[in-house]
Amino acid sequence: MIRKRLLIIAILLVISIVFGSIFRGKVVEITGRIISSYYKSVNFVQDKFNMHFNQIEEIKRLGEQNKELQKSAVLLSTFANELNQILIDKNSSIYEPKVKLIKTLTYANISDYNKFWVKFDDFNQSKIYGLISQGKTAGILTAKDGKPLAILQNDKSASFSVLIGESRIPGIAIGNENGLIIKFIPQWLNPKVGDEVVTSGLDGIFFAGVEVGKVYEIIDENLYKSAVIKPYFDQNIPAFLYVITKER
Numbered sequence: 001m002i003r004k005r006l007l008i009i010a011i012l013l014v015i016s017i018v019f020g021s022i023f024r025g026k027v028v029e030i031t032g033r034i035i036s037s038y039y040k041s042v043n044f045v046q047d048k049f050n051m052h053f054n055q056i057e058e059i060k061r062l063g064e065q066n067k068e069l070q071k072s073a074v075l076l077s078t079f080a081n082e083l084n085q086i087l088i089d090k091n092s093s094i095y096e097p098k099v100k101l102i103k104t105l106t107y108a109n110i111s112d113y114n115k116f117w118v119k120f121d122d123f124n125q126s127k128i129y130g131l132i133s134q135g136k137t138a139g140i141l142t143a144k145d146g147k148p149l150a151i152l153q154n155d156k157s158a159s160f161s162v163l164i165g166e167s168r169i170p171g172i173a174i175g176n177e178n179g180l181i182i183k184f185i186p187q188w189l190n191p192k193v194g195d196e197v198v199t200s201g202l203d204g205i206f207f208a209g210v211e212v213g214k215v216y217e218i219i220d221e222n223l224y225k226s227a228v229i230k231p232y233f234d235q236n237i238p239a240f241l242y243v244i245t246k247e248r
Contacts, residue, residue, distance in 0.1 A: 098246035099132065104150065104237055114139075114155035114175075116237060120148040122245075130160065130199070130206035130244040136232040137212045139175075140205060141243055154179055154235060161203040162212055164227060165195030173197070173212060173229060180213065180229040191215055191227045206244060 100120075108115040118141065125143035131150060132138055139152040140160065151158045158175040162182065169189050171182035185191060195215040201208025213231035 098244070099242040100245050101240055102148075102243050103240055108144070108149055113237070114152040114158075116150050118148050118150045118241070118243075120243060123148045128205050130210070132206075132210060132242040132244065133233055133238050135211065137199060137206065137210050138233045138238075138241055150241065151175075152235060152237070153231060153233065160205045161200040162197050163200045164191045164197050164215065167191075170200060170202075171227070178228065179231045182227040182229065183224070185225040185227060187224060189225070191218060191225065193218060195227075197227075197229050 103119045105117040105119055107113065108117055120141070123143070125146060129141040130137065131141055137153055137160070139150060139155070140158050141148055141150050143149065153160075153173070153175050154177065155175045159172055162171055162173045163169065164171060164182065164185075167189070169185065169191050171185055173180045173182050180197075182191075182197070193215055197212040197215065199206035199208060199210040199212060211232055213229045213233075215227045216230045217228040219226040219228065
């Protein structure tokens with residue numbers, strides 16, 4: 001009888017040791033999974049939290065930058081007004097370039113994003129006007145059906161005279177789908193990649209010195225060279241443009 005009891009106790013002890021080990025292993029495994037999931041959740045929330053506050057800081061930074069830009073615009077406008085007053089006082093307004101702010105209206109053709117109608121009073125149908133956006137050349141303005149039509153400078157029908165680099169190499173900038181190209185540069189002249197291109201003011205469209213873009217490729221052909229220009233102007237149509245009403 002005593003032997004049977006001892007045998008039963010021994011069997012129960014073995015069972016306890018074996019299954020207790022398995023049970024403890026499962027508990028540890030489950031606990032590990034729970035802890036891992038918890039830390040993953042904490043890290044996810046922390047990342048989203050940091051991203052949110054980084055966005056807030058970026059918004060604040062952009063807001064401050066916008067204020068500085070607005071301040072600079074006001075100062076520049078004040079300087080321009082003072083300069084205009086000096087020119088008037090010196091009876092030199094005959095030499096003063098003039099620009100006028102005009103509003104863009106609608107596309108001239110829904111499939112052509114380079115041409116659009118503008119609101120422009122005192123429009124002279126016999127004249128070609130230069131268009132400026134943010135101080136850079138944007139295109140030209142001509143008459144179509146008796147109405148003022150704005151043509152962005154990457155359109156093949158847009159062209160105006162320019163100067164290239166410090167050597168002031170003359171040329172005619174012509175629109176193409178990649179921006180602008182200056183063709184028929186004599187072989188003995190040496191425009192370089194990186195040269196800045198500005199208007200010459202000799203065509204009656206723009207006044208001299210308006211920034212156009214930079215040379216990013218020189219094409220060396222048999223009889224002449226061509227310079228491909230990356231314009232400064234973003235081709236997105238702005239709500240307003242400046243039109244040059246008097247070149248000089």
